[in-house]
Amino acid sequence: MIKIVNNKAWFLVLPVFAVVAFSVVLPLMTVVNYSVQDSFGNNQFFWNGVGWFQDLLDPSKELGGRFFDSLWRNLLFSGIILAIEIPLGIAIALAMPREGWSVALSLVLMALPLLIPWNVVGTIWQVFARSDIGLLGWAVNNLGIDYNYTGHTLDAWITLVVMDVWHWTSLVALLCYAGLKSIPDAYYQAARIDGASRWAVFRTIQLPKMRRVLLIAVLLRFMDSFMIYTEPFVLTGGGPGNATTFLSIDLVKLALGQFDLGKAAAMSLVYNLIILAVCWVFYTVMTSADAKAERVEA
């Protein structure tokens, strides 16, 4: 048999290539271009080389200081919400009904927060948590607790975390629920016959079977919280002071507030690289888990 070598198929990729070039590559290159220059308005640009990057990665500089502050703030926020949402999501998924009419009801109820647009979520909580007219803020203050998310750093953080948990725990729960549903009944029956305790069933059957969806849940929640913008912007505007200024908020302040295009470009490139690196780590972990699973099938 003669194998005909034909590379014409590559032409079929051209439209996609063109679209990607215009939507990703060219804008990204513009940002790269900005990141090595300084501008003083009036559309005048001056070459700055890697200067912004040096400033950015040096915590003793003004730019580096604020970058690392918001980076740690952001990582702390992601860590806190993951530590709450993942176990809480698993617990909710375990408690959700398996059959009957209540399945549909609980699925719809769980999906509701996910359907609300980010800025609306922010607005809801902004009003809800206000100490003068918000139900939550008013109630907490009437309990004798001095709660004011616009004034106290801790209160602002608590409000943000509670808001994120309210908004996104459903996602983790639904993913885990899907993972749990895929476990055949025979596993539970075998475990009962083997005399396994509830905890042993969770450890030896449910958790291992949920591994994949949990990885996806952690990835999605980490990425989303690491790039969070709208909700804190609407709720606290990054305040009080800079207490809730996360990376994306800081970036917008820098780019659109101060119009420091060069600094902002450098910051957004580093921000982008961090996200890419985290994605890569997750991708590697997941594919190696899959490869292991495939070897099992074979």
Place this chain on the structure above:
Amino acid sequence: MARITLDHLAHAYRPDPQGPQDYALKEINHVWTQGGAYALLGPSGCGKTTLLNIISGLVRPTRGRILFDDRDVTDLPTEARNIAQVFQFPVVYDTMSVRENLAFPLKNRHVPRDRTAARVEEIARLLDLSSVLDRKASNLTADMKQKISLGRGLVRPDVAAILFDEPLTVIDPHLKWQLRSTLKEIHRALDITMIYVTHDQTEALTFADRVVVMHDGAVVQTGTPDELFERPAHTFVGHFIGSPGMNVLPCRVEGATAFVENNAIALKQAYPGLPQNQRIELGIRPEFLQLQPKGTGVPVHVRRIDDIGRARIARVDLAGRAIAASVPEGVLIAGDEASIAFDARHIHIYADGHLVPGQPTGAHV
């Protein structure tokens, strides 16, 4: 070690069963003797898995009791019964090694570690798993995993019965025989009651000493493979066991003669007092129905002759009904017309599907 008694057992999945149609399992009285190898045979949805799950305690019966020896275990949870079960799809704990898998039931029951280790080694040797003891259980083939699930049952020294729920479904055909003979060996070696659920008659007949045939939620016959073949108690058993199954022909019986349409067929026994208003049928296995050139016997129309390897089976029409007959060696049929000879000793008469015992003709006349 125990004798398992099912006492007026019945189960309905809906909470308020009205008539018999609501019962997935109709009333059953049965005794599984200690050390027996039983098969529970029936088509999908006939209630065999329900019965199995009731014995193991995964399902609580709507009515009736289960006794292990003389102890009522109806309300005991699964883990408190000395029963093990192997499922259709192999269940192994993915994160554990084979050794940990086998030790799991003992660990949960707080058996001392040295006793557990010794027992695991012993069972692994029995099941030929010694060489893979330290491998991850999830990386093994389906038949190995099925052995591990079996091993988790055997490892408990107090296990009285092992229940198998179609355990060979996902096993490669060439390994099925091997695994089945392993089961038989273990049965011989360990004196454990084994109850094996299957819809495959070959599996049931080769595995079991006694086969319980179920149909539509009820036990229709219990017997040795020979009994099921020779004297099916119900037309369903005749049809379900054997390949091809028993021929069942509507008939009319007068004295010791049956009439299928207008063909007289001599019987060995007489059937006085056959109920008038029930469906009367004649059953005979193809093995006892021989095709011969036309002239003698009952005339039939030959449709085709199948060579099934060890025998030839003729597909013929008798008065418009398709039946199967065996073709003796050396018999050649010219054209479509032939006749069949009935072996009168193997003809059974059924009323509404149930076998009617006949009376010796001598006594009757």
